[in-house]
Amino acid sequence: MKNKKDGKGGFITTxxxxxxxxxRKFSLFQYPFITACCGMEYMxxxxxxxxxxxxxxxxxxxxxxxxxxxxVVGTISHKEAPVLKTVYDQMTEPKWVVAFGACAVSGGIYxxxxxxxxxxxxxPVDVYIPGCPPRPETVINALIKLQEKIQKEGxxxxxxxxxx
Amino acid sequence: MAISKEKxxxxxxxxxxxxxxxxTAQFGDDIILIKKEALLDIANFLMEDPYSFxxxxxxxxxDYLGEQQRFEMVYQFFSLSHKLRLRFKARLQENDCRxxxxxxxxxxxxxxxxxxxxxFGVHFTGHPYLRRLFMYDGFEGHPLRKDYPxxxxxxxxxLRK
Numbered sequence: 001m002k003n004k005k006d007g008k009g010g011f012i013t014t015x016x017x018x019x020x021x022x023x024r025k026f027s028l029f030q031y032p033f034i035t036a037c038c039g040m041e042y043m044x045x046x047x048x049x050x051x052x053x054x055x056x057x058x059x060x061x062x063x064x065x066x067x068x069x070x071x072v073v074g075t076i077s078h079k080e081a082p083v084l085k086t087v088y089d090q091m092t093e094p095k096w097v098v099a100f101g102a103c104a105v106s107g108g109i110y111x112x113x114x115x116x117x118x119x120x121x122x123x124p125v126d127v128y129i130p131g132c133p134p135r136p137e138t139v140i141n142a143l144i145k146l147q148e149k150i151q152k153e154g155x156x157x158x159x160x161x162x163x164x
Numbered sequence: 165m166a167i168s169k170e171k172x173x174x175x176x177x178x179x180x181x182x183x184x185x186x187x188t189a190q191f192g193d194d195i196i197l198i199k200k201e202a203l204l205d206i207a208n209f210l211m212e213d214p215y216s217f218x219x220x221x222x223x224x225x226x227d228y229l230g231e232q233q234r235f236e237m238v239y240q241f242f243s244l245s246h247k248l249r250l251r252f253k254a255r256l257q258e259n260d261c262r263x264x265x266x267x268x269x270x271x272x273x274x275x276x277x278x279x280x281x282x283x284f285g286v287h288f289t290g291h292p293y294l295r296r297l298f299m300y301d302g303f304e305g306h307p308l309r310k311d312y313p314x315x316x317x318x319x320x321x322x323l324r325k
Contacts, residue, residue: 113307
């Protein structure tokens with residue numbers, strides 16, 4: 001990732017970048033795409049025991065069009081792959097994807113005819129959470145990593161000329 | 165009006181003497197190996213009083229690759245009134261893997277047979293809608309056959325590198 005201080009606009013834009021990142025990372029609207037047993041673990045993370053709302057990402061959206069973060073929770077089969085691709089395409093920019101659990105990361109134990117070997121074969125992924133299923137602390141750690149990534153995101157493209 | 169397991173097996177042996185190839189028992193369950201042509205007749209016979217095997221618990225297939233009669237259909241029947249179960253098996257040859265459908269007797273045989281067709285490629289004659297149940301349209305082959313390549317995948321959409 002490029003250093004945000006390389007921005008062409010100097011002090012004004014770096015402050016703008018920082019403010020935008022700060023705003024985005026604490027207002028992550030999530031869309032949980034739950035297909036398997038990791039969903040139980042997601043529920044415990046999202047509910048009051050571990051409480052994702054503390055980190056500003058507790059707001060679940062029930063349509064991908066309103067969401068910023070796609071949580072792919074569980075095994076994705078080849079039959080389901082077009083659905084996941086459509087859901088990803090429906091999300092508006094900016095969007096981030098989290099692969100939750102061993103199956104979403106790599107296919108997990110299912111190395112067979114039916115299962116996609118990791119959702120990064122279908123859509124780009126920002127954070128991978130290993131574990132079968134991951135502990136809630138692992139999930140929170142990963143989501144804080146995602147927040148750091150969002151905070152550091154540069155917006156130089158806003159000040160560059162379009163290449164057509 | 166209880167009827168014993170021994171009596172049922174005795175009646176079956178008497179009625180279908182030429183169709184029943186073998187009767188064994190394993191873990192307390194009786195296993196009856198039959199000719200595949202006799203399946204519908206036997207199921208119809210067992211539906212009636214006093215046997216009333218009115219429930220098809222499960223229907224599945226086993227692939228014995230390399231044997232002359234490659235596929236083995238397995239049917240689990242259950243009698244609610246007598247609390248008895250019976251297991252029927254019928255062997256099919258690879259070049260003629262078709263067997264009569266039980267959909268005319270048991271409604272739930274519809275999806276069970278579609279599953280067996282999807283996974284093993286067994287054809288059920290008389291099935292009203294023999295289409296793949298689990299795999300998608302355009303999937304080639306039958307994944308639970310032993311000669312299906314172990315890790316062969318057939319993606320529906322273009323995968324990223």
